[in-house]
Amino acid sequence: MTLPAITFLIPAYNASGTLAQCIGSLRDQTFANWQAVIVDDGSIDDTFEVAKRLSAADARIAVFRQDNAGAAAARNHAASMAEAPFLCMLDADDWIESDFVDCMLPHASGGHSPIIAHCFYRRVTAAGVALPVEKAPDLTGDAAKREFSSYCALAIHTAVFPRSLFDELGGMDTRLATCEEWDLWLRMAFCGAKFRPVPKCLANYRMRSGSLSRDPMKLVRDAVAVITRAASLRQGDASAAADPHHLGPEISQVRMLAWVASVNAGGATDLPSLAALLPIFPNVAGYEAFLAEVTLHGLRTGLMVADEGEVLECIDDWIVPVAALFDYLEGRSMDDISQLTLVCEKMAAALKPNGYILTAHAHLRGDEPDRTGFDWSRPFGVATIKQTFESVPGLALEKTIETELYAIHLFRKGEAKRTSVSREEYGRPLQPTVAKFIVWGPGGMGRAAAWETETTTEIPVLMYHRIAEEGPATLLRYRTTAEDFRKQLQFLHRQGFYGLNSVQLGALLKDGKPVRGRPVLVTFDDAYADFATDAYPILEDNDFSADVFVVTAKVGGHSDWDRTYGEPAKLMDWDQIRALHSKGVSFGSHLATHRPASSLGGDMLAIEALESRCILERKLGAAVNSIALPYGIADFRVPSTLEKCGYEIAFTTRQAKVSLQDNRLSLPRLEVRGDRPLAEFATLLGLGGAFVG
Template identity: 25%
Template sequence: MAHNPLVSIVVPAHNAEATLARALDCLLDQEIADWEAIIVDDASTDSTPAIIAGYEHDARFRTLRSCAHSAAAARNSGIATARGHWLMFLDADDWVDASFLAKMLAALKTAPDAVAAYCGSRRVMPDGELTPSSLLTEVAIQPFETFARRCAICTHALLVDRETIVELGGFDVSLRTCEGWDLWQCIARLGKNWVMVDEPLAFYRTSPNALSRNSTQMLADAEIVIARGFSADPRVKHPASAHANGAIEANGGSASEALAWFALWNAASECGSGARSIDPQSLRALPVARKWAREIARVVFDGLMAGSLSVPAQLAARWDRFGGAITELIIGLGKVWDSSVAARRVQYHLEQMLLEADDLAAPRSLARTLGLRVDARNPTSTKLPEGTDQIYAHLIMDGQIEAVVQFGALGTVTTDHWIELILDVVPPERLSDSAEALLSTAERRSDPDSHFGKLARLAAEAQELVRSSAEPAERLAAPRRKPAADGHANDRTSFWNRHFATENHWNYASPYEQEKYQRQLEILPAGPIGRALELACAEGHFTRQLAPRVGHLTATDISAVAIGRAGARCSDQPNVEFGVLDFAADTLPGGMDLIVCSEVLYYLDDLAELRRVAKKLVEALAPGGSFISAHAFVLRDNLERTGFDWNTFGAQAISETLAATEGLVLEQSIQTELYRIDRFRRLSPSDVATEPVIDHVPIHAPIEIGVARKIVWGGARALRRDVARSERRQRIPVLMYHSVSDDGPAALARFRLTPAAFASQMTWLRANGFHAINSEQLEGCIANRQPFVGRPVLITFDDGFQNFDDHAWPILRKNDLTAEVFLVTDLMGESAWWDAEIGPPTPLMGAGTVRRLAGEGAFFGSHMATHRAIDGLSSSDLAAELLRSRMFIERWTGRPTTAFAAPFSVTDRRLGRLAKECGYRIGFGGRHGPAGLDCDLIDLPRIEIRGDRSLDDFVAIVEAVLK
């Protein structure tokens, strides 16, 4: 009984005298011997039959004759006589590694249910050079969805189950090309596993006469294969249910997109070979979104390699052969997209790929990029070829690459420009003696055609545009001068006189204060009140309301300034007399029926002084007289309840101290979440204390921002002053927000928080001891490597939506936080056009709003002028946007603008240096994570806070930074 080999290898050969021996020899080299090779001579007229005959002494080689003039038909002939469990298809001009069978069979042994195993492959160019490995992991993950769209592996890079091939009928002989792709698609439709071997074990010889270089035929056949992939295929009798009706667009794009990707590769291949036969209209379905730009460039790069018969390291040097054609193709693609920015982005990506693979042995002048070597110790001026606006350079020292730099160039890169750049990127110790020589020759020249000359021209144009705009300029705020010391700056009287230097410092007429006054009047003892004493009467606002309720009122304050204003306010009250009195140090008038003391006892030095004052109060009261105290709850007394974040004791400690004072008893208390008003009574000898009446009441009055920002609602887990004393850290969270609104398109939910969700996050930050900083403060710490004190957080908002002012800013202020908003300056007062395809675009703040918010403590930076992703802008346009945006923000805010955030978080290698040259010192790009002292200031990371995440997620993100 004949032995059936483990693997049958089908080798179609037609006039393959130049390559066949290499293909057959690789089989003899295999580490596993259990195989048969079926060589199908397809009407060869050269010495191919003789070469085949030379191998027939090995019984594992069998020969068939065919006149099909078709690789597909020849393979089918071989399949019909094959006996192995597994099939391999090896073309006569290709070969595999000696370990191919062993490694592929080992992989299949680990997955008994697999229908095929595949490996990586490398192209072999006519000069023998090899391309990098090509291997798609997607085949192992979702084989059918992959093969429905693309030919993901080369013909000889797999072992496949023979019975499955026979059941499917083998290769489709009606296809001149793409027949392998078509068969792999049929196999994948069965829904069985494919096993990946992560090594390039297959080698594919690229030939100028290969059928794959016939783009017209390739596209015609690919269109058939892709159409089959997106519909039912009657050839597959038992498809997996998920694949019965074809591929699903949501799993990788539409059929038209798949054909456009294939057309792109063929178009690039045609350009590489010197032809220009593909209409850019066939590329219309390619995605224009910026996230696809690099992939489009990669496909073009791969097509160029195949078409030009070049490996990556050779492409840039051969630019003159295909550069014009490929640039024309990309420009045409931009016209199809109606986006020159998107096309330029692809061009930049492609040129970077070409130059990264090149050794720059000679200058490489591409369409927009000049690649060259520069002697780091002796640089010379570089004039830009026409159309070039960026440089990719190897800085050479001692014959070796010391650094690689890429930067935007607007004009000639002068010697001093190179020196400046070299000193910035090459460590001084590497330059040694050359550093001093470079420094001595470096001087910025005013050549109008140089990079800096043209940058200066753009700056002047931007300045003129800002100057001629209708928006008024905000004057730079004059620095506040501290009052001159008077020799008594630290005594209590001087302290209060400074407070009262500004009239109505506490906004006594606010609804919040007036509601508190009304409740103090409500708690007055019943019956007539003869003599009353008001301590710390301030400017007499409550005095005026209290006077009608008592017979005689003595109103006092430590500040003569305050007493003067109080006297004027109450000049029509005949029963009021005023006097300057330091109640902590001076003797209090006695025999009082009522003493009122509001919002001042926490200014005493400590509880010991409070106890002394309490005894004085008892002595000043007549027996049965009342003392009314109105004070706020302070977190220092109790972190677990709402309170003001002041560095002092508060209402709880004051009430407890007064209650513990001999001779005083609490009669009534009105308590809100923020403050309590207590009425104590001095006991007479015969009095018996009774249980006090406690009334819990809500606060109805609105709380103004100056008060609200000091409140921590629900208590605190940490106080700012405590963590400032105890914590130093190397990194902080920089939070990135976009929109705060209840409404908006569902597709943008990730970028939108509800006001309630944003409020809960800010409340959490406040309760956990965080304080907000701005980018300038962040820059200072990083530049000086100075550890961050306490728990700083930088809160940023991209785009400058109007809902920042409507919703986010009031919440921030209420929690004593601020934020930095990055503005799209050309669109102020308009709307976010970049989201228009998703839903109604969100309104943007106007310049007047920005001016007001800046005055209220918000900070602003640049989000460029137009919100176009910067990697598609020319270097000149990028510089113009950087300059114009900065200058407008400075005009609106009256403050220097030194920070930017890249739109869409997209950056490239030009941005950082160009931004610095345009006056920026700090930038936020696409990196995610906390900002640390070791970060690059011009490319700092941020943490995106998503609207589709919970408060617990937010807490976990921020707490992870603290660890």
């Protein structure tokens, strides 16, 4: 039997919807002597059944199955079953043109060194729109070593290469969750293989929502690993080490950080966490134009993945993260006005007459302390950057789009014209990972400033019950609207308060020393269901958490202790409580039945206190050492009883701030009443007259 000339390695994970088209493109080949090896990588849909049906209809298709181990392991598995001397890695959601094999094999054959033939390719959107043809950069000679040392310069399904070379290199590195093909091309380049272009578009890459949005942390982590390997290989290669055009590992890693962050800019990209993966964050001065190009390419790529109908809706999601990316890179490389001015002048000098510079930057509190802005520790924001660009000779500001959180400016190289200014909404609700850095409103004191300049011996513990719009009129005191609650938390953030939990408060009281900054503890009694639906999202948006005190025998039920005033409100169930606990919300006891401690005999008080604590610890899988007494009513027996039941901190409703001298088992709180004007909140915190809103 004649052996096949080429084997296609096809890893498949949950690919039942696309595998048939992929295999169909092989069946349409004008060259018939091929083999396809499909390895199902532990799919949970019917991919394996689809693959078996395709194999049953065509003897050239072999099908295998493995536990989920990743694409690299699946390709290695497929290669071990390959019968042909040449290989091509084809993903299960991509396809090739009918003359792919006929065109590629002649270029992959011959010569003394292994040859990797590679063609042009085209991206196809989720809606089926074919985008412009793309090709790899020049990879001839030592250029391949240079390019692959910096980024993945070759699309995976565009290459045909000798199986012997793949085997010699040990296949793909299964330690890499991403970037595994880049790592393979890199090692091929440094083992003497030659890359030969085939100037024809022969491959198609399907752009599915989610196909590029792999975990950004994994992408950056694996990119760092590949670039680090490249640096090691270059040290042992005289010609590569002497290449003056190589970016170097540090700039290459920043390049990948910029691209990954931009591709994923529509989601909650955590730039500091991504940047922390880089071994060294270099000064990128001189690479501004290059990094801007990389960022714009990533942004375009990320936008193309979205369904066409979603693109306009995505624009606002992309603007703030991309602006933040530029701010982040600038903040790491520039720390004074002279450096910023130099960069602006370089950008202006590179412009042709009537050329444009488009800037997008966030408003920063450090830059503009009297307005809403991000509390990021970066040197420059909208105000300084705009002013610096305006000071560059020959640049004129033509258009401004101003939002509450960021601004976009269009500068032109040429004569000044009238500047147009439009004001727009900043877009859809922001992700909590972004929203928590926003300080809303004018004035106030930043957390960092308060931490550096103030100490206190009194700590406010705020007491809430419900966050709700409606309920019995007689219970209005215990009900704060969501709008007022948001304004109150924005006030706390704006005035430099930072959140504590009861464990941290207990530790501060034990220490007995003055506390730095402006601490506050937010508490909620009764564990109403609206805490999960209405209160927690507002807390999260403003970078606070809370302690919630649970009536353990009533969980999942209603506040029947309020039934004489009207319809009892719903309480959280255990699933909601556990979910919030996993997000950092602290839970304590509100006894078991919501009866006042003074109405319980000594034994019954101990039983309720101990029972409620044990239930909470069993349900949460964590220690519970705090309690708030229902109605705040206590007598002389209570502190010693609670201590015997394992509690370390207990709250009443006595109206005062907690002082360092207070008994930890009888602490006061400040009730936030829903029937009081919003302005009284500032007075409650000792900041009467300060803006709340």
